[in-house]
Amino acid sequence: MLALAKKLRQAGVLGLNERNSSYIARMNPRKFFPRVDDKVLTKKLSVEAGMAVPEMYGVIRNQGETRKFMEIVGDRNSFVIKPAQGSGGDGILVVTGRSQRRRDSFRLASGLLVTADQIEHHVSNIVGGQYSLGGNPDAALIEYCVKFDPVFADVSYQGVPDIRVIVYRGYPAMAMVRLPTQASDGKANLHQGAVGAGVDMSLGTTLHGVLGTEIVDEHPDTGALIAGLQIPQWDFILQSSARGYEVTGLGYLGVDMVIDSEQGPLILEMNARPGLNIQIANGTGLSGRIARIDEIYDESASPEERAADARREFPADRQTSITFDV
């Protein structure tokens, strides 16, 4: 057991305890947490910084406003409702269609038909704080439903695949693509059964995938090969996520992006406590890359320069951690 721990240490694998105490506690000042925990605020700050985000249709802040839901949605056929302070993708409702005859009947991403009443109940749950950290009253965010780029169509089951980039002190350190599965109910959350695929930071191509802690080569639902897909506008994605550092002030940050077929990469949300499964998806530990970033860290570097540094420093085939065949 100790031998295993030693091996992991040598492979530069970051553990939860170390992530919490050495990076989150040290790099992420608590006062900046609302910038990422409140998605309404994140969106506002991102827009001010000139970053691309899904357009927000409206916010419902208290129970009395739940009736305004139909008003906000208006004539739109697709939209997403999410809790402003939710975590782990909980409480997100993706509406992809609407009955032409009965306008108060909506089709969810999963294919389920729901009524406006049911959606309003969901909204009131969100506002009541069911999905917020600590059960505090929350706000429900209604925004543009991303029409995802066909690049991942073969390796996704419903839902929206997204790209998670870990940004350390402003430098993109590691990335993965999260592919929804039937088991994850169309959600791009690894905890819920989505497939994570590592990304070659230099090229922007996918590596193999992981499901839970297992390494998989094919998508469990579609059977399509996961590796080798080229992520479009990779440079832009890296630059946007690097800019997330300026927007949030958080030194250890997870940036989630989606690729819209019309608008290109959009920042979906940011996370002050990004998970560690990304290491399994990439087959490599984070510690080595973090150490390298500490070496090359330049306070005056622009997001574009930092993104370029990341492309240069972290190709998939390069071993950034100490080799462990000793």
Next chain:
Amino acid sequence: MKQSYVYALAALLAAIGLSLFVYKWQVLGFPVSQNQEVPVWTIESSISFDSGPGSIKVNLHIPTLTPGFRTLNENPVSRGYGFSLNYGTGGREAQWAIRRADGRQTIYYRISVYQDASNTQSDTTPPFPPQPTINEPFKTAVDVLVAEVKEHSADAASFTSELLQRMNDPSPDPNVELLRLEATSRAEFVESLTTILASARIPARMVHGLELEGRQRDAEMLTWLEIHDGDDWRYFNPMTGDEALPDTFLVWWRGNEPLINVEGGSNVQVNFAVQENHLDAVAIANSQAAQRGSAAIDFSLYSMPIATQAVYGVLLMIPIGALVMVVLRNFVGIDAFGTFMPVLIALAFRETQLVWGVILFTILIALGLSIRFLLERLRLLLVPRLSAVLIVVVLLMLLISLISNRLGMETGLSVALFPMVIIAMTIERMSVVWEERGPADALREGIGSLVVAMAAYICMGFEWLEHLIFTFPELLLIVLALVMLAGRYTGYRLLELRRFKALADR
């Protein structure tokens, strides 16, 4: 805060906790194990006499230096008498005085002692005794005996045992026989021994005391011989020549003076009654701390009302539960609902016992969860729904109690001790996880909570630990230090090793 500050602070806390603990344990004698009982002897001497016409003064020798014993408390009991303590040649003397008394009087002096082998208080070194004046024909007998014994001995101790052997010889020589005839009682025998020793220039004196055993209504005052070998006082059994006092021998007074002296009274009777009790070692340590004027006693939990003690007996174990929680969370990596929910459940287990606790908890959660799913369909707002779950939980608890009462199972009644708000929140959390991430995750976290609760219950239930924490609450500072150190642990969690296993093999 730098890493080193945390270490320094933790070390400081641990040092404070540990030194307080050691002080109370080693110096004040607080027991580290539970139900440690120490035999305590209460000796009551009752003095009765007929009062004369004038004023009365009673002098009684009482214990002063008591090797092998420590005094727990002592008190004189008398009606109308003035009481004072004096120091005489034989040790302490209790003095009762009254101007006038009628009829037969009874005065009591009571002392409680407990054994403490570490108490080896010794008297000061005496001067060499003067050559005693002895009348013939004894003088010749003594001189001959001393000369003979001196030839067969090397020092004071060996002289004494050789002398005792000769004096107790069943077929004694004429000199010894002459000396033995003179002594009619054990005390007189010992007195003549001291005279013989004095003529050999060995300081010696009589030691009077009681051999304590069980319950005695009329204990006999026994006389021993004490000699000084130049460094220490040594005890000898005058009848056998054996050295060393028996463990249970309580020295009452020393010297030739009588035990009691009553002026203005007649027909004096002294009676010693011995009673053996077993007293909690904690009580003894407390009284000892009080005698020393130590502040430790002022802040001891044992000085609080019993009801408060009972509350703190439980409360002080919560940090232990928290420590278990920390270990299972940060070192093992078990997921559980809520940070301290398992600890609270563990507290409830203390009342229900483990098996029943787990059964009742599972039933409660299962029933609550199914009703929660029914409530979900009603699409209630969050707070009313939570309240509804809470009310359902209360009703379920009532129902379980009623059913188990009907079935004659008393354990079911203790379900009322479960923290219902915690249960309600657990049900709510679990149902959300169930819907969001599926039954597998919900059950995994639920079982994780139960496992943590069970581990916490077991650790909080160690009686020795409970006693230790209650007697030495300063040990919680060590727990605090441990928790702080755990807070800086950056290594892998046990379950993470499995999670990241694939990365190690690459």
